[in-house]
Amino acid sequence: MLFKYVPILRISILFGGCMKYAHGExxxxxxxxxxxxxxxxxxxxxxxxxxxxxYRTIVEELFxxxxxxxxxxxxxxxxxxxxxxxxxxxxxxxxxxGLTHIAVVLRDSTAKATTKAQLKRVYSGLxxxxxxxxxxxxxxxxxxxxxxxINSKNISSHLEKVASK
Numbered sequence: 001m002l003f004k005y006v007p008i009l010r011i012s013i014l015f016g017g018c019m020k021y022a023h024g025e026x027x028x029x030x031x032x033x034x035x036x037x038x039x040x041x042x043x044x045x046x047x048x049x050x051x052x053x054x055y056r057t058i059v060e061e062l063f064x065x066x067x068x069x070x071x072x073x074x075x076x077x078x079x080x081x082x083x084x085x086x087x088x089x090x091x092x093x094x095x096x097x098g099l100t101h102i103a104v105v106l107r108d109s110t111a112k113a114t115t116k117a118q119l120k121r122v123y124s125g126l127x128x129x130x131x132x133x134x135x136x137x138x139x140x141x142x143x144x145x146x147x148x149x150i151n152s153k154n155i156s157s158h159l160e161k162v163a164s165k
Contacts, residue, residue, distance in 0.1 A: 024051075027158065028051075028054055030059070030151075031151045033068060033148040033149045034068050034140075034151075035055065036069075036070045036155065036158050037069065038162045039071055039073050040075050042076045042077070044079075044082075045083045048083045052090045064097070066098050067099060068101035068103070070143065071105065075108070076110055078115060078118065079122075088123075099128060100128060100129065101128065101130070101142075102130040103142050136155070
């Protein structure tokens with residue numbers, strides 16, 4: 001599967017008799033040794049749960065290999081506290097399966113300083129190398145310098161999908 005676009009601003013999920021709404025959207029694309037995500041925030045725990053399910057589906061064929069993630073954040077790119085805790089746990093679980101590097105593209109975030117501080121808390125201590133950049137081209141270059149093969153056609157297709165959203 002090349003693309004996964006999931007608008008989940010209004011998906012309701014029943015938990016213990018009360019409705020919980022997933023807030024956030026994402027587009028995930030496999031681009032060689034990289035998984036590229038366009039993330040529109042803010043995100044709550046329900047959004048992270050849905051994202052993790054979709055992300056895992058895309059990266060399963062990379063398990064046992066080394067891969068990286070490039071995450072492009074947009075809007076209020078923030079996580080509420082329980083979403084932050086869950087995301088950290090899920091990223092930690094991906095490391096033994098091969099995730100070793102994460103580049104975060106902050107260009108379209110409206111909360112850059114807060115997002116950067118929050119994601120530093122998420123990624124720190126997980127034995128995953130991470131960086132923050134302003135443009136996807138910088139993220140791709142960083143990943144390639146780290147030895148990853150990035151499929152430029154899939155990157156272009158991902159950006160087209162993001163532009164058409």
